[in-house]
Amino acid sequence: MGHKERLEKFAARLELSGFNAYICVNESNVFYFTGLPSPATLLIRRDGHAVLYVSPMNYGLAEKEAPQGVEVAHLKMGVAPEALLAEILSQLGGMVGIDSLDFETHRKISGLIGGVDLRPQSRLVWDMRMSKDTYEVEVIREACSVADKVMRAAADLLVPGIKESEVKAELTAEVYRRVGQEPAFMPIVAFGERSAHPHGPILRGAARDRVLKRGDVVVIDLGVKVEGYCSDLTRTFYIGSEMDERLRNTFESVIHAKALAQNIMRPGVSCSYVDDIARDYLSNKGLDAYFIHSLGHGVGIDIHEPPRIGPGSQDQFVENNVVTCEPGVYILGEWGVRMEDTLLVTEEAAIPLTSYPLDEYLIY
Amino acid sequence: MGHKERLEKFAARLELSGFNAYICVNESNVFYFTGLPSPATLLIRRDGHAVLYVSPMNYGLAEKEAPQGVEVAHLKMGVAPEALLAEILSQLGGMVGIDSLDFETHRKISGLIGGVDLRPQSRLVWDMRMSKDTYEVEVIREACSVADKVMRAAADLLVPGIKESEVKAELTAEVYRRVGQEPAFMPIVAFGERSAHPHGPILRGAARDRVLKRGDVVVIDLGVKVEGYCSDLTRTFYIGSEMDERLRNTFESVIHAKALAQNIMRPGVSCSYVDDIARDYLSNKGLDAYFIHSLGHGVGIDIHEPPRIGPGSQDQFVENNVVTCEPGVYILGEWGVRMEDTLLVTEEAAIPLTSYPLDEYLIY
Numbered sequence: 001m002g003h004k005e006r007l008e009k010f011a012a013r014l015e016l017s018g019f020n021a022y023i024c025v026n027e028s029n030v031f032y033f034t035g036l037p038s039p040a041t042l043l044i045r046r047d048g049h050a051v052l053y054v055s056p057m058n059y060g061l062a063e064k065e066a067p068q069g070v071e072v073a074h075l076k077m078g079v080a081p082e083a084l085l086a087e088i089l090s091q092l093g094g095m096v097g098i099d100s101l102d103f104e105t106h107r108k109i110s111g112l113i114g115g116v117d118l119r120p121q122s123r124l125v126w127d128m129r130m131s132k133d134t135y136e137v138e139v140i141r142e143a144c145s146v147a148d149k150v151m152r153a154a155a156d157l158l159v160p161g162i163k164e165s166e167v168k169a170e171l172t173a174e175v176y177r178r179v180g181q182e183p184a185f186m187p188i189v190a191f192g193e194r195s196a197h198p199h200g201p202i203l204r205g206a207a208r209d210r211v212l213k214r215g216d217v218v219v220i221d222l223g224v225k226v227e228g229y230c231s232d233l234t235r236t237f238y239i240g241s242e243m244d245e246r247l248r249n250t251f252e253s254v255i256h257a258k259a260l261a262q263n264i265m266r267p268g269v270s271c272s273y274v275d276d277i278a279r280d281y282l283s284n285k286g287l288d289a290y291f292i293h294s295l296g297h298g299v300g301i302d303i304h305e306p307p308r309i310g311p312g313s314q315d316q317f318v319e320n321n322v323v324t325c326e327p328g329v330y331i332l333g334e335w336g337v338r339m340e341d342t343l344l345v346t347e348e349a350a351i352p353l354t355s356y357p358l359d360e361y362l363i364y
Numbered sequence: 365m366g367h368k369e370r371l372e373k374f375a376a377r378l379e380l381s382g383f384n385a386y387i388c389v390n391e392s393n394v395f396y397f398t399g400l401p402s403p404a405t406l407l408i409r410r411d412g413h414a415v416l417y418v419s420p421m422n423y424g425l426a427e428k429e430a431p432q433g434v435e436v437a438h439l440k441m442g443v444a445p446e447a448l449l450a451e452i453l454s455q456l457g458g459m460v461g462i463d464s465l466d467f468e469t470h471r472k473i474s475g476l477i478g479g480v481d482l483r484p485q486s487r488l489v490w491d492m493r494m495s496k497d498t499y500e501v502e503v504i505r506e507a508c509s510v511a512d513k514v515m516r517a518a519a520d521l522l523v524p525g526i527k528e529s530e531v532k533a534e535l536t537a538e539v540y541r542r543v544g545q546e547p548a549f550m551p552i553v554a555f556g557e558r559s560a561h562p563h564g565p566i567l568r569g570a571a572r573d574r575v576l577k578r579g580d581v582v583v584i585d586l587g588v589k590v591e592g593y594c595s596d597l598t599r600t601f602y603i604g605s606e607m608d609e610r611l612r613n614t615f616e617s618v619i620h621a622k623a624l625a626q627n628i629m630r631p632g633v634s635c636s637y638v639d640d641i642a643r644d645y646l647s648n649k650g651l652d653a654y655f656i657h658s659l660g661h662g663v664g665i666d667i668h669e670p671p672r673i674g675p676g677s678q679d680q681f682v683e684n685n686v687v688t689c690e691p692g693v694y695i696l697g698e699w700g701v702r703m704e705d706t707l708l709v710t711e712e713a714a715i716p717l718t719s720y721p722l723d724e725y726l727i728y
Binding site: 292 | 399400401402419420421423424425429441442443444464465466467468469470484486527528529530532533534536537540541543544545546550560561562563565566567568569572573591592656657658674675676677694696
């Protein structure tokens, strides 16, 4: 779907929901509708007319890159966001949606917007963004394919004596080499007891780095961005040929919990239920107390987006969701094991888009 | 200043401003008061008592790393932010500040918080954070010193035939080598006509990368993070021994505008006035229409923080501000020239903490 079609589809939804217009200030929403990555404000009217308000710094990019049918409006330097919002709203009436609004801004403008009924409702855009179109699936597939190759390059570096920072640097360089731009996020590389922290340890003082030793567990979590869309992939390795039974059971349990959860991801299924399935399985193995985060999340323009696949989530899967499935078990002071793939949810199956082998976790 | 002293100082400010308590949800504010980098919610009472609410994923780090005097409260998995906020507020009364609150959250909790007068007021923390203490200046100085060395390594790579992505990859690797962790932000490296976009071009399709040619202008904007604090440094180079007069005049004008602005940065001086000084000088040179962004911004835990040094800013400099000064001139389709240092504002002078030579811009 092109940007023009997205805008038309969204305008039809505005009409159906009784909105006269909608304002996007969230950077990734603006990118979704216009392909422009920089901070800007986008007004979409129910008739499909769209206006992109850009500051002087982005006149050049906007003039050159704005999609057909999007009018570009030039702001002066230093216009405060609340002043722009009040100005836009003064031309509107009735019910107007907005994707993000902080309380302070609302208070500042509430006296200036006359009869406008301004409603923060981010869900209206998410309902579209959560279901990826053909183009989006294609570029995410490419980002996933590169992630697999980068993971391979990273695994090849895991020789005792290398530092976490060296793996991160080389892994980042490999992303630059393969796609010409930066990773989707700064990679996590955690050795040994540091892998027990899902996002790695606090990099402070002497803890800024760590050398790899034989017998270490290694968690590597990386993502690639292609045409503005992310992939997300985690593998855990063990440096040695034989691990103790508890650790081996944990690897196998995490891999099995992941398969069970993936197997039931379908449109209409509750996200919290899928999380339950993985959690219950780990509970039977006595490991649920160590599965200390949600099972997964949506992936797209943002590395974390709806749906949330975790306890208490109100979300349901929809067709063409792209999501992660990433159970993990973390034993403080010892190690952590997490396995994560990015998947496409269809009527028939949740199809893994990343495909680095799950069973090649021994490195020796 | 240690975390304990910061909390005590802030508690005294709460008392003075009539607040009973204050809630930090902003990640960098939580880091400022506790040294903990992960998402968490911090309650600070006017008596100095502080409680850090952490999710299961961060129990381990919080137990190990929370500073003296900060109580760690364990949340269950999947507690919604608004539920936590309502729970905290139900134990409080009177005026309670918060650093960030979105309108939707406020609406959800407004019926649940009884007599609490909840006031979003981020400024209360910024008033402290804007003036760096001795420790903060020391680690930022280190981050700046490393940035200089990384810029030198990057400049050494600027031989015709190299790609933007290769410079970015090597520059990032150099940061990892020197400080053991990732850059403060993904570096900007823009060759030739791409340097006319302050944040670089949109990296889409064939535009994802570009090879360096003789006669190119090159903008490199990079930052390093040490102990959680950032530096920010930009230099512009020319690949060749002789440039045309218009380009040379632009380099010299940008450097001179920068010196003029830095010379008057002192506590009590208006930030918009300092921006004016640089802008007026460039106006006399006929270049102000091409200076399309603000002159600078604060730097600290965040790469962009108050004060804002630009048109219309209401901020004033205070002692021990750490800020950037970064005038730029951008000619669409041709080139851009930006020079940026990170500086410490004192009563006597604005002292550059980055010090890569401004006049070594010819590379041949």
